[in-house]
Amino acid sequence: MSVRYPASFLVVLVTMAFSGLCSRSAGQVAPREAKQWVMPRTPDGHPDLQGNWTNKTITPFERAEGQGPVFSWDQVATLEGRADARVQRGAQASDPSRPPPRAGRSTGGYNNVYIDRGDRVAIVHGEPRSSLLTHPSDGRRPPFTQTGEQRIADYRAFRRQFGTYDNPENRPLGERCIMSFGSSAGPPMIPNSFYNNNYT
Structure with a gap:
C-alpha cells in the first residue's frame, strides 16, 4: 500500500485537507502553494482509498464568533506556532526529583x-x-430540533434504568474497542485530542 496525502477530505459536514508546512521567515509568512491533486482510482474506476490517512488538525470544528471562513496567514502562523510550542513543552524530560502531587490532585x-x-x-x-x-x-453548529431534543431525553431516560456497570452495553463504544473514542470514527469523522486520528 502507498501513503497518500489528499488535497481535500469530505466526510458529511467536515471538509478537510492537508498540505505541506507553511513557509515562514522572520516577520513574514508566505501563503502555502495550492498543489493540484488528482484522485487515484482503482482499475474499475472507483476512488482508491488504500493507504494511510489522518484527519488530525488544529482547525476547530466550529468557527469562532466573528471569524470569517478563512484564517489569515498571520493567524495560521500564530496557531501553528502555539501547537509547535505545545509539542516542544510536552517533549521535555520529567524531573525525577519533583515532589509528589498534592493530596486530591489528579x-x-x-x-x-x-x-x-x-x-x-x-x-x-x-x-x-x-x-x-x-x-x-x-x-456554527445549529441547535437541536424538538425531535432531536426528545430523542436525547428518551435515550437518557432509558439509560437511567441501569447501573453504570450493569452490562457491557452500558459502556461507551470506545471503551469496548468497537469504535474509537470521541467521533473520530464518524460519522462525521472529527479529530480528537488523542491518538485515534490515523487510519489504514
Whole structure:
C-alpha cells in the first residue's frame, strides 16, 4: 500500500485537507502553494482509498464568533506556532526529583506520547479554513430540533434504568474497542485530542 496525502477530505459536514508546512521567515509568512491533486482510482474506476490517512488538525470544528471562513496567514502562523510550542513543552524530560502531587490532585492519564491532536491548520483549495463545519455558512453548529431534543431525553431516560456497570452495553463504544473514542470514527469523522486520528 502507498501513503497518500489528499488535497481535500469530505466526510458529511467536515471538509478537510492537508498540505505541506507553511513557509515562514522572520516577520513574514508566505501563503502555502495550492498543489493540484488528482484522485487515484482503482482499475474499475472507483476512488482508491488504500493507504494511510489522518484527519488530525488544529482547525476547530466550529468557527469562532466573528471569524470569517478563512484564517489569515498571520493567524495560521500564530496557531501553528502555539501547537509547535505545545509539542516542544510536552517533549521535555520529567524531573525525577519533583515532589509528589498534592493530596486530591489528579496525576493525569496521558503524557505527550499519547497525544496526536495535530499541529497544522486544514487547507482546502489553498485556503486555511477557520472551521471544519462548513454548513450552515456561519460555521456554527445549529441547535437541536424538538425531535432531536426528545430523542436525547428518551435515550437518557432509558439509560437511567441501569447501573453504570450493569452490562457491557452500558459502556461507551470506545471503551469496548468497537469504535474509537470521541467521533473520530464518524460519522462525521472529527479529530480528537488523542491518538485515534490515523487510519489504514
